Amino acid sequence: MDSSQVYVLNSGVQVRRENFGLLFYNYHGLRLYFVPIGDLIDSDFFDGIQTVGSLVEVLHSRKNQPKQWIRARIEQILQLITEKGLIHGESIC
Amino acid sequence: MGNRFVERGLSAPVNVTWEVSYACNLSCTHCLSDSGPKRQGELSTAECFQAIDQLAAAKVFQLNIGGGEPFLRPDFLDLMDYAHQKGVVTCISTNGTLIDDDTARRLAKEMVYIQVSLDGATAASNDAIRGKGSFEKVISALDCLRKQHIEVSVNTVLTRKSYPELDDLVVLAAAYGAKLRVSRFRPAGRGKDAWNELNITGEQMIAFSDWLGRHLAVSTGDSFFSLSSEDRRSLGLNMCGACKLTCCLSPQGDIFPCAFLQEPEFRAGKLPEDRFTEIWSHSPVFASFRQLEIKSCESCHRFDMCHGGCPAIAYHMKNRLGVPDPECLVNCVTVRPQRVGVN
Numbered sequence: 001m002d003s004s005q006v007y008v009l010n011s012g013v014q015v016r017r018e019n020f021g022l023l024f025y026n027y028h029g030l031r032l033y034f035v036p037i038g039d040l041i042d043s044d045f046f047d048g049i050q051t052v053g054s055l056v057e058v059l060h061s062r063k064n065q066p067k068q069w070i071r072a073r074i075e076q077i078l079q080l081i082t083e084k085g086l087i088h089g090e091s092i093c
Numbered sequence: 094m095g096n097r098f099v100e101r102g103l104s105a106p107v108n109v110t111w112e113v114s115y116a117c118n119l120s121c122t123h124c125l126s127d128s129g130p131k132r133q134g135e136l137s138t139a140e141c142f143q144a145i146d147q148l149a150a151a152k153v154f155q156l157n158i159g160g161g162e163p164f165l166r167p168d169f170l171d172l173m174d175y176a177h178q179k180g181v182v183t184c185i186s187t188n189g190t191l192i193d194d195d196t197a198r199r200l201a202k203e204m205v206y207i208q209v210s211l212d213g214a215t216a217a218s219n220d221a222i223r224g225k226g227s228f229e230k231v232i233s234a235l236d237c238l239r240k241q242h243i244e245v246s247v248n249t250v251l252t253r254k255s256y257p258e259l260d261d262l263v264v265l266a267a268a269y270g271a272k273l274r275v276s277r278f279r280p281a282g283r284g285k286d287a288w289n290e291l292n293i294t295g296e297q298m299i300a301f302s303d304w305l306g307r308h309l310a311v312s313t314g315d316s317f318f319s320l321s322s323e324d325r326r327s328l329g330l331n332m333c334g335a336c337k338l339t340c341c342l343s344p345q346g347d348i349f350p351c352a353f354l355q356e357p358e359f360r361a362g363k364l365p366e367d368r369f370t371e372i373w374s375h376s377p378v379f380a381s382f383r384q385l386e387i388k389s390c391e392s393c394h395r396f397d398m399c400h401g402g403c404p405a406i407a408y409h410m411k412n413r414l415g416v417p418d419p420e421c422l423v424n425c426v427t428v429r430p431q432r433v434g435v436n
Binding site: 011 | 101102105107152154184203206
């Protein structure tokens, strides 16, 4: 996964933060997706401003956990949500 | 459905049922909100905008709009435009009699779903419940909506009279590019008076549950979650979503657990003067509703599929909450299914 990428919501998808993690809503089919990731990723990450690399840095300094572990976890989550058709990655360069 | 996450409490409902007016140009015999003339105290346009602001700020994803007949409000399309600007999806339930080509053109955009009500597959059966001439107007509305490629469902309230026509309704809806949605009849509003005449029999209920299991494309808006067969388990809820996933905003701005429990004792607050997030998170009415447990159902083998069923039906039929849905498939109906008329 490219660290300089940002992730944005697909058309018709909304997301909000809940105490368990993220709650996605897909207008196409009116479906809900519960993503239990705690406070790892906030909903505004999908505004497409913060890169994956920047998120990893922020979490590393906040949680004092190894960057490699954080990066792997974030990549796993983003891949899962991407496969559900809720988000997609974009390059900002 | 992530029950364990829902049970922990969401920060806001996923959707809010908003009855925008009591005014209606029809007098359906089973109307849950006893609609007719516009009533005193209905929210003004400015108040509606404020209510939408609050719901959007709480990140409510979807408004399920009903009434009364929403299109009787002169400001209705402006309200919908405003909700869409705020990023809120709308699902509009209408009797369809006021939708023409111009209205359909204005509705033709993302973020809009339409549900048009039909309670029979013929003019004779539909109009007996919804009023003379309504069938023809609905067919015309479906035609206008189809031309604009708007996503439409035909909504049928399950009654003794509509039940034998379900297969025909599936075909009729499909002819207009629509899906059939079947809603549960509840003894609220004028439905109380029509209950004994129109509510389906136990035999029909069991057969209907079986029919739903064989018609997975028919949606129910989860009003039949308590009757769902194993085949539909992945399609939606297995518990009442009131105060957990949804709530209701009345034409006068009152907030209730659901559209079928708009009794004074269930009033949790009022928009726009009260803060919606405050009502959702701290209303004693909602807190007590969330703690509702149907203890007598917990040992039932179907408990995991219904959690006691619909509290509104229990309330209206037994005059209290906390008791099993009186139309529970296990305890109330012991006859074998009949498939006559429904394939």
